Amino acid sequence: MKPAPVAYRRPESLDEALADLAELGDRARPLAGGQSLVPLLALRLAQPEVLVGLERVAELRGADLDGDRLEIRAMTREAELERSAALPPLLGAALGHVGHFQIRSRGTVGGSLAHMDPAAEWPALALLLDATLTVASARRGRRRLPAASFILGPLTTALEPDELLEAVTMARPDGRFGFAEVERRSGDFALVGAGCHRGRVVVFAAGPRPQRLPGVEAFLRDGGAPGPELQRRAHAEIEARDDLHASAAYRRQVGARLVDQVVAAAS
Amino acid sequence: MICRLTVNGTPWEGDVPPRLTLADLLRDHLQLTGTHLGCEQGVCGACTVLCDGEAVRSCLMLAVQADGRSLTTVEGLDADPDAAALRDALVAGRGLQCGFCTPGFLLSALALRRADPPVDPARVPELLAGNICRCTGYGPIVAAVRAWLG
Numbered sequence: 445m446k447p448a449p450v451a452y453r454r455p456e457s458l459d460e461a462l463a464d465l466a467e468l469g470d471r472a473r474p475l476a477g478g479q480s481l482v483p484l485l486a487l488r489l490a491q492p493e494v495l496v497g498l499e500r501v502a503e504l505r506g507a508d509l510d511g512d513r514l515e516i517r518a519m520t521r522e523a524e525l526e527r528s529a530a531l532p533p534l535l536g537a538a539l540g541h542v543g544h545f546q547i548r549s550r551g552t553v554g555g556s557l558a559h560m561d562p563a564a565e566w567p568a569l570a571l572l573l574d575a576t577l578t579v580a581s582a583r584r585g586r587r588r589l590p591a592a593s594f595i596l597g598p599l600t601t602a603l604e605p606d607e608l609l610e611a612v613t614m615a616r617p618d619g620r621f622g623f624a625e626v627e628r629r630s631g632d633f634a635l636v637g638a639g640c641h642r643g644r645v646v647v648f649a650a651g652p653r654p655q656r657l658p659g660v661e662a663f664l665r666d667g668g669a670p671g672p673e674l675q676r677r678a679h680a681e682i683e684a685r686d687d688l689h690a691s692a693a694y695r696r697q698v699g700a701r702l703v704d705q706v707v708a709a710a711s
Numbered sequence: 712m713i714c715r716l717t718v719n720g721t722p723w724e725g726d727v728p729p730r731l732t733l734a735d736l737l738r739d740h741l742q743l744t745g746t747h748l749g750c751e752q753g754v755c756g757a758c759t760v761l762c763d764g765e766a767v768r769s770c771l772m773l774a775v776q777a778d779g780r781s782l783t784t785v786e787g788l789d790a791d792p793d794a795a796a797l798r799d800a801l802v803a804g805r806g807l808q809c810g811f812c813t814p815g816f817l818l819s820a821l822a823l824r825r826a827d828p829p830v831d832p833a834r835v836p837e838l839l840a841g842n843i844c845r846c847t848g849y850g851p852i853v854a855a856v857r858a859w860l861g
């Protein structure tokens with residue numbers, strides 16, 4: 445199908461973009477790389493009156509990857525990050541799983557976080573790395589949210605219709621890590637995935653949103669190691685859903701194995 | 712909305728409705744029907760074109776988003792020696808039957824060949840997973856692209 449008629453605005457600055465959203469409210473939708481929104485428009489699952497194209501907003505472009513704190517602005521494309529020599533290996537490992545390379549040429553970090561597909565890698569990374577999301581609006585200024593408060597549920601975040609995600613910041617991930625997922629073909633959304641870094645453990649694509657596993661983390665703090673007991677605890681803790689791609693039981697079982705693998709890789 | 716592009720080296724300017732996808736602009740307004748549409752939701756890769764040298768899905772880009780960009784479609788590869796070598800390799804290795812997927816594979820493979828840093832030929836099966844072929848079973852395409860990448 446083809447998208448329904450829609451108007452297009454192309455703000456040249458962040459203030460202009462925020463003013464457009466303040467004026468239009470939920471009649472407008474920001475458009476980043478379009479790799480999720482354009483299919484929704486074509487299927488007419490989204491029918492905004494106005495698209496606010498963010499491609500000219502300079503303040504949303506680029507990433508600072510050199511210091512101890514990383515800042516990735518919303519319109520940074522995944523392909524740009526992949527080409528950067530300063531990209532930490534954990535982010536590189538996860539990025540390779542985000543769609544196909546032709547999707548990563550256009551898809552942005554901000555679009556992926558704002559879209560909040562439960563199977564997407566970026567929300568899971570944000571939770572794993574305890575990232576802070578900076579969100580801006582014309583009326584209320586800026587607010588900074590930890591990933592755990594930004595991510596609410598499937599296709600749902602703390603963003604209000606007049607807000608834009610500006611950037612995501614996090615301490616540079618270093619040292620050992622694990623990141624693994626099971627997908628049908630390379631580039632497909634994960635059926636279930638897991639990550640581990642500095643004692644934090646996250647499972648994604650299993651339930652409605654990426655999930656930390658505090659029970660498994662406590663087990664590790666108390667000296668627990670990969671093996672049947674860790675898998676049993678992960679299995680009991682993972683929130684999983686059924687859908688046409690996989691059953692909840694499959695996701696829990698495979699998820700527990702992946703948790704074991706990523707913990708082993710990170711320790 | 713006014714949109715200015717360069718398509719296969721030739722500047723183009725026109726007034727396009729914002730809902731028009733780049734694929735539909737190329738096919739229906741510029742008559743460049745070598746860009747094929749399979750799924751129109753980013754999954755099959757048949758519509759892949761180069762945008763400022765990078766492989767993109769033309770079904771997932773609005774024409775207005777391509778304003779100011781330089782595009783290459785399969786029609787723009789006639790004088791390209793790399794593309795000619797790949798076409799020959801695909802033909803010799805039986806890497807196509809109906810040919811519906813071929814423009815997407817050609818442009819995806821060209822983007823891989825020109826990638827910086829260069830791609831490891833061992834990753835070709837994984838990297839070509841974003842292009843669907845219903846005829847060949849992939850083996851001949853993967854073999855031809857891998858050999859051509861060297």
Ligand SMILES: Cc1cc2nc3c(=O)[nH]c(=O)nc-3n(C[C@H](O)[C@H](O)[C@H](O)COP(=O)(O)OP(=O)(O)OC[C@H]3O[C@@H](n4cnc5c(N)ncnc54)[C@H](O)[C@@H]3O)c2cc1C
Pocket residue numbers: 473474475476477478479480481482518519541542543544547550551552553554555556557558559561563564565566603607608609610631632633634752753754
């Ligand atoms: C075939 C295919 C396979 C894919 N596989 C994967 C995968 O395996 N893993 C994965 O993670 N993703 C996958 N994706 C999705 C892809 O990563 C998308 O690019 C991403 O989800 C959205 O980013 P975008 O820049 O394209 O955003 P858009 O599609 O432009 O926007 C997505 C949503 O975010 C909103 N938005 C965008 N930017 C902002 C902002 N700065 N502030 C507020 N709201 C904003 C938009 O209004 C829209 O609601 C796949 C996509 C396709 C087509």
Ligand code: FES
Pocket residue numbers: 747748749750751752753754755756757758759768769770771
């Ligand atoms: S038509 Fe664009 S990816 Fe299938």
Ligand code: FES
Pocket residue numbers: 806807808809810811812813843844845846847
């Ligand atoms: S040759 Fe027919 S789809 Fe690939």
